[in-house]
Amino acid sequence: MKELWGRKVLLKEMNEEKSVDEVSLKMPAMKEVDAKTVQCLRCGQLHDKKNVELYSERYFCPACIQLGRVDTDQQFYHLPEPEPIARNVCFFWEGELTKGQQVVSDSLVDSVKKAESRMVWAVTGAGKTEMLFKSIHYCLKEGKRVAIASPRVDVCLELFPRIQAVFPKEDVVVLHGAMTETYRYTKLLVCTTHQLLRFFRAFDLLIIDEVDAFPFVGNPLLQYSVEQAVKENSSLFYLTATPTKDLMKKTAQKKLELSILPARYHRRSLPVPKIKWCYHWQQKIAQGKHPRVLTKLIRRLVSTNDLLIFCPSISLMECLETILKADFPETPLTCVHSQDPERLEKVMNMRKKNYRILLTSTILERGVTFEGVSVIVLGANHPVFTTAALIQIAGRVDRRMVYTAGEVWFLHDGCTQIIKEALQQIKTMNRIGRERGLIDEM
Ligand SMILES: [Zn+2]
Known part of the structure; x- marks a missing residue:
């Protein structure tokens, strides 16, 4: 039942349906908040009962329906992540970080060790991905689970082969709405932020690339999914070239550590319009x-x-x-x-x-x-x-x-x-x- 580790899925979303009842934990799919309101426990959104009633006191969630309907007749199946066990992880990268990238890379490793969250504000074309390799490697060696998520499918598809090349012996899965591959348990995955809605306390390190991009920015559903997908003791990395006011506020309040990479790898300044x-x-x-x-x-x-x-x-x-x-x-x-x-x-x-x-x-x-x-x-x-x-x-x-x-x-x-x-x-x-x-x- 590895399939359920760190997941939060409906019966219809599972590859293997048999024996699931005996082994898994069950969680409600929706919750009655008060006489008028229900909350979807996949995406966290609150709904006025009268707008989402199916039939006599049965409700569904329209907000996350693109992942398949959640309603009060269903429940989520879940199993907690197993305790991490240290292991060897093959790491293959021959590139060299610039001085600026090295500083950020070091601070990311440091954050992973402390289970703290960090925003990386790196200018466009800075070379963000390379700076992540060390901290991902560190986590995997510790036996921990890592996800790299982006609001955009094309970014996921571009990231996947680069990540696979650096960790050639790791089983890496890529998850997005239009995929045909079935889900399998891996320690390292690349996915769209929507796919995080199917995870629960799964990741020790969750990296969100292009955090200011549509549809993530200003989307409470996807922000809820991030909170749900990480373990209680974990690191969240946000990567962006154009941070939102919200994220800047969090760094000012020290709720989020901040690394700035103000220059591109080729050491020329950004073209000024x-x-x-x-x-x-x-x-x-x-x-x-x-x-x-x-x-x-x-x-x-x-x-x-x-x-x-x-x-x-x-x-x-x-x-x-x-x-x-x-x-x-x-x-x-x-x-x-x-x-x-x-x-x-x-x-x-x-x-x-x-x-x-x-x-x-x-x-x-x-x-x-x-x-x-x-x-x-x-x-x-x-x-x-x-x-x-x-x-x-x-x-x-x-x-x-x-x-x-x-x-x-x-x-x-x-x-x-x-x-x-x-x-x-x-x-x-x-x-x-x-x-x-x-x-x-x-
Ligand atoms: Zn929902």
Whole structure:
């Protein structure tokens, strides 16, 4: 019944249903809080009884229904994690940490030893994953259980082979909503934050990557899942390039330790966005006219690098695509957004340099690396671009070892506080990086 160790699952979610009744612990699936309210014990959400009644005093949870329905007729099956037993763990990594990465890596190992939680605020393109290896290795050697979770499936799929390569003899399982593989017990796993809802007191170390990304940020259900998934004595690591105000508050109150990595592994400062006024960009493009400022800038930037142009809406992006195809007939370009069925193919073709210009919605704001690109944000004053989004977008430039003089431009027709904050944060990180001797002057 290893399958139930540290898990909290319904009977229908189990691979082996037989004999489960005799061996496992049972926990209620829902709880009556008061005469009017029920709570789901998978996702922690409270519901007004009258909204979630199935039939005579039987209730269900709509909040986590995408994982299969929880209702008052069911119960969770669970077995506690066994006591950890120290063991040998094969660790294979030939890379070398930079001075800045080493400091963070050491503090993470330290936190694991003390069972304390820590946020790592590392700039975009800093090389976050490598800094985790030592603390993961330490935990596994102690016989403990480790999970790396991300709100985004694509991040999980990218992390999995890297983790497996470093721990080549470990059985690593990857869990997400669209997988076909059945669950099995492992000491090391990579999963989406939604999958944590099926765990209970499982992990000695839980790492949440991109903690400020959708759908984790501001989602009480996923935050509950994290609290439930860790053991009482455990470490939680949050990784982010753009921490939320909430997390910053926790570090200020010392509820969360903080490590800052202000510089990238290649020791160059973050590109600071240049801001430029672009009069009536929205109206002009909607009328099929190109703003002169924009076309002039594109012409200059594509002479040295490929170009990503971030647009605030799909309709505007499509208008701009038509305009640019007429203006730059020799330059292969396309546009991409989240509903685009060819989205993966287009991104791959941009990476292969089959396109020179890619117009995109905010879907490419994080998680992707292109070689030799410049970036334009068209309408950086549009409300779709938050401070975190602008910092992430600016962070697409100059991520590789080879320097290509990529630039970041924010075009706007009214500079906002959000734009100013993004610039301020980028400059602050560069200043800290210089003070700590982690950045070389060019
Ligand atoms: Zn629920």
